[in-house]
Amino acid sequence: MALLRLAGRRLALAVPGLLGVIVVTFLLNRALPGDPAAFFAGPAATRQAIEEIRARLGLDKSVPEQFVYYVRDLARGDLGTSLTTGQPVLRDLATRLPASLELTLAGLALAVTVALPLGVLSATRPGSWVDHLARVVTTAGVSLPIFFTGLLLVYVFYFLLGWAPAPLGRLDAFSTAPRQVTGFFVVDAVLAHDGALAWAALRQLALPAVTLGLFAMAPIARMTRASMLGVLGSEFIRTARAAGLAPRTVLVTYALRNALLPVITLLGMVFSFLLGANVLVEKVFAWPGVGSYALEALIASDYAPVQGFVLLMATLYVFLNLTIDIVYGLVDPRVRIEA
C-alpha cells in the first residue's frame, strides 16, 4: 500500500519534468543551425519551392505559434513526420525502440552478471588476485571510449578471428525477422521455436552487447566492492557472526542485501548512460535502433525525429527512475515509511 502511494507520488512528480522536456526540446531544435526547408528542397530548388516547403512544415509561423501546434499535435500522439524516411516519427520510433532496448538490456544484464560477483569477490578478498584482476578490467572498461571498444572488438573477433558475424545490424542477410511478440529478436525466435534464428540473432547481438557491458561493468563492480566492504565492517555483520550464522547467510542475506542498496541507485544511472552510449554503439554495429535514427535525423536537420527521440528518452528516464524507486522501496523498508 505504502509502495503504491510512493509510486503514485513519484509519477505525479514526473509531470513537471516531462513538461520541461517538451519546452526544452522544442526550443533546442529551433536553435539548431541549418534550414530544413532549404535542405529538403535540394540544392537546385528555387526560392519559391523552398518557401512552399517551409509553409508545409509550418516553419513560416512565429515560434510561439509553432510551439502551440507542436503541443497540440503531441496531445494527439502525433510526433510529426520524418522528412528523411517519410514515415510518422511515432511509427519509426516504435519499430526501432525494441532494437535499442534489446541491446541496452543485454549489455546491462551482461554487466551485472559479471560485475556483481566480481565486486563481491574482490570485497571479501581485498588485495587478492581477483581484486587486482577486477581493478584492471574495470579500469580498462571505463578508460576506453565506447566506440573504440566496439571497433576493437569488431577488429579482433570479426576481422582477425572470424568468430563474430559482420557488424551489420540485428540479423544477417539470409535470415528474416521472427514474428514480433516482444520485439526482441532473440526472445521472439525462441518463442517461435526457431533455434537457428535465435542463435543467429544472438551472434549479432553479442559484440555490441559486450561493448556496452564492458563500459557498464566498471562502475557496478567498483560500487559493489566499496559498498560490500563498508557493510562487511559494520556492526550488524559482527552480530550475525557472533550469533554463529552460516558464512553464506552472513554474506548473502545480511551483507549483500544491504550492500545492494547503493548499487540499485547506480544501476538506474548506468542504464541512463547506456541509453546515451547506445547512439555510438548502434552506429558502429549498424544497429537499427532509435539512437542511430536520431543521429541521422540530426545530421539532416530533420527536427521531428530528434524531438521525438529526446522526448522518448526523457519518458524512459522517468519510468526508469520510478522503477528504481519502487525496487528500492521493496528492498529498504526505511524508504517505504518516508513515502
Next chain:
Amino acid sequence: MSAVPLMSVEDLSVEFRTRHGVVRALERVGFSIARGETVGIVGESGSGKSVTAFTVLGLLPPAGRVTSGRAVFGGLDLLTASAGQLLEYRGRELSMIFQSPRTALNPIRPVGKQIADVLERHANLPRARRRDRVLELLARVQIPDPERRYHAYPFELSGGMCQRVMIALAVACSPALLIADEPTTGLDVTTQAGILDLLGDLSRTAGMATIMITHDLAVVAERCDRIVVMHAGHVVEQAPARTLFARPRHPYTARLLASTPRAGAKLADLTPIPGAVPDLRGETTPCRYRTRCERAAAVCDRPPLPREVVAPGHVVACARPL
C-alpha cells in the same frame, strides 16, 4: 566456585599490526568464570575489555593476532578450534550482545526474522514452531505486543527495545555463557536499569553465566559475583565484588573506585585518575600503570610483573599493593 570453571582464559596475549607499529593490546590476560556466575570486566576505554571478548569468540579483526594463551570452554580451546567448531559454538554455547543496539541489528530485516535466523541455524525446530519460539523469546525479554514487533524493523524500535531484541537473539538457544559488551551505553538511565535487571533475571532463571563488560563500576557493583579490573591490556586485579569494593589492593582499582560516584558522596570527593592509558606500541614497562601510579618505585621496573594471590580468589598484579 565449582572445581571446573565454565570458561578459563589463561595467559592470553593479542597483538594488532597497525600502520604505526605493533600494539600489544592484551598481555598475559587470565581469568575464569564458573557456571551461572556473573563476572564484571571493568576498565577505561582502551584497556582491552572488548578485545578479550572478541578474541574468545574468534571475531578479532584481520589485523589482530593471538600470540599466546588458551581460552578453554567446556573442554575446547576456543583459540585453536577450527572455524567450523567455532561456528557451532557461537550463538549456541556462548553469545554476545553489543553496545549501540540500533546499529548492531540488520537495518533491513524484520527483528523477528533475525532471531528466527539464529534458531534456524542452531535449534532443531520445525519451521512452524520457530515463529512461536521467537514470539516466546520476545515476550521473555518483556517486549510488549510481540506479535506486532515480530515484523518491526530496528529503525521502528527505541534503543532500549532494540537492546531487548538483541538480548532475545543472544539467548535464543540458551547459551551457557553470555558476554555483554557495554550493554547499556547510549541508553537513558531508566532503560539502563531495566536492561541490567533483565540480564540478571535471565542468567538467574536459566543458570547462564554472564560476563559484563563496562567502564562503569556502578553498573557492576551489585550485579556481579566477581570483578576483573583491566588496565592497558593487563588484568591488574580480580576479586569477589564485595572484597574488591571493601578493600581494593591495586592502586588503579583504588583510583577507579575513588572516581566513581556513590550515593551520599559529594562531587568534590570524586578524584580523576591522572594521566591516560599508556601508548602500547613497541616495548612497554612491566607494569603498565607505572607512569600514572603514585606508589611507583624502582621495584616496579623489575620484570616480570608479579601476580600475587592475596586471599582466596583475590589476585593482584602489583609489586607494591595497598
